[in-house]
Amino acid sequence: MTETGEAQHVIKARQEKLRRLQELGIEPYAYHYEPTTSAAAALRDYEAMSGESAVKSRLAGRVRSLRPHGKTTFAHLEDRTGKMQVYFRQDTLGDEGYELVKLLDLGDWIGVEGPMFQTRTGEITLRADDLQLLAKTVRPLPYGKEEKDESGESIEHGGFGDVESRYRQRYADLAVHSEVRDLFVVRTKALREIRRFLDDRGFLHVETPILQPVYGGATAQPFTTFHRTLDRELYLRIADELYLKRLIVGGLERVYEIGQVFRNEGIDRTHNPEFSMLELYQAYADYHDMMDLTEALVHHVVQEVKGTSVITYEGKQLDFQPPWPRLAWYEALERHGRLSAADLGVEGLRGAAREAGVEDADEKGKTALLDGLFKALVEDELSGPIIIYDYPVELSPLAKHKRGGDRTLTERFEVFVAGRELANAFSELNDPFEQRERFEAQARMREEEGWEEAHQVDEDYITALEYGLPPTGGMGLGIDRLVMILTDRSSIREVILFPTLRPE
C-alpha cells in the first residue's frame, strides 16, 4: 500500500528508529522467544500467591500503550489472553537497555521478563528486568485509547470503526480489537463442538470435491472456472450434497463435511458468495431423525459455547432447549400468511402474491409463487428456533415424497431462527427413476423458463443411486449464520474473517 501525506512521515520516523536500533546492535526482527506464561495466567498466579511473588514471569505480545516518564516508562503489553502492565526503569535495564524502551512504538512485538508487583494505584504490573524486541511495527496500528470508568468497564476513545477498512485490513482489525479476536474464537469453538458431537455419534468427517464438472445439491448459480490441462469448464460447488450421498451408497453410512460452498449471487447482510456449510448424511434415518439430531446438535453447540441454552439475539430471547416447535409448511402459511394455499389455484396464488408484494408475481409459476408467498408472509414471523416441515414437492427436487400417498408434499424441513433459515433437511430421495424424472423436470424448467438455478442432470449421481442408496436422512446447516446467532451479530461479514469485497 502506498501512502501519501502523513502516514509516510510516521513510517519514515519508525524506519529511522529501526536504523538506530541496528546501530545499537539490536536485531529488530527476532527469530524466537519463549514466553513462560500469558498475561491472564500471570495475573491469576500473582493473585493466588497474594502478592508474595519473587518469581519471574516471561511474556510476549504487542505494545498496546506507552506512558514514558523520563527515566521510567509504563506500558501495556497485550497477548492473546489479555493485557499486562509493564514497568521499565532505566536503573534496572541499564542505559543501553533503556535506549530500546525509548525506541519502542505502539504495536511493536516485544518479550519481557521480570517479577510482578502492585503499583501505588493497585494495578498488578510486571517490572521488566529484560526486554527483547521481537518485531518492529513500522506502520502505525489504528489503536484507540482506552479508559477505565469506576466500574472497571473500559471505554474506547477514537478507535478503528470504519467497517470497510476493518474488513479489508482484517489483520489490523484483529490486532486492535480483542473483541473481534474473541468472536473468531467463538467461531472455532462452535466448529469444534459440531465435530465433537458428530464424531461421538460415529460420523466420519470427509472431504469432497470443490471443483465439480456438474454442480448440484441446491438451487443456485455457480461460479465457473477453467482447467487448462483438462481443457474444460469446472464449477465451484454450490453444495456438498450429491457427493456425500455417493458415500452413503459406498457404505460409509454416516458422513459429514464442513466447508465452504460458493454461490454466484447477491451480497448482503446475510449472504456472502462463499460461506461455510455443514452437511451430514445418516443411513437408515428419515427426516424425523434429522429433526431430533438437528435440535440436539444445535443445542449442544449453544450450550457448550455460551454455557446456557437461552441466548439473546438482536434483543430477543431465543431458547434452544429441545424440543422446538414444529409446524407444517402449509399450516405456517395459513397461520402466519392467513392463506389457505393448498386450496388455491395458480390464479388465486398469484392474486395473493401480488397483494403480498411479491415481485413479478404475474410472471411466476406455481412453484415460485408458493416460495415467494412463504418468504413474504411467513419467514419474518419465525423468531424460532422452529421447525417447518413438509414442503411442496416443487421446492424440493432431492427430497422423498411424504409417505402415505400425498404426492404434493415432501419429507423436508427447515429450521428458522430470527426469521432466517438456519438448517435444511430431508428424507433423501433414493429412487433412481424418480430422481431422473425430477432432474429432467428441472432441466426442462431451465430450458423453457430460463431458470438458471435449476438442477443439471447428474448422470453419475443417478448411476450411484442405481447401485442403491439406503434410506437416508440428510441435513445442511449454515455455519456462518449459526455463528452470527452465537455472537449476536447481524452482518455475516462480521463473522467471516475475510468477507468478499469489491476489489479496490
Place this chain on the structure above:
RNA sequence: GACCGGGUAGCUCAGCUGGUAGAGCAGCGGACUUUUAAUCCGCAGGUCGUGGGUUCGAGCCCCACCCCGGUCACCA
C-alpha cells in the same frame, strides 16, 4: 439492480448562505523514576473518493463514475 446515507490528517470526527481546511488522539523534539485516556511546553502532518463542469473563487453547487453502509429486490 433501485432508493437513501456516507467517503476530509495514520485513527475518530468538525467544517456556516461557496472565500482557499480544523480538533482530539497517534507522530516528532523537550521536561518528568509508581503512571494509566499520564501531564506540561513546542513542532510537524492534507491529491478533501475519482474525473469533468459552473464560478473571480469549490471540501461545500451540478453531472458521471468508484467504494462502503442501510432499506428493498434477487438469493439459501
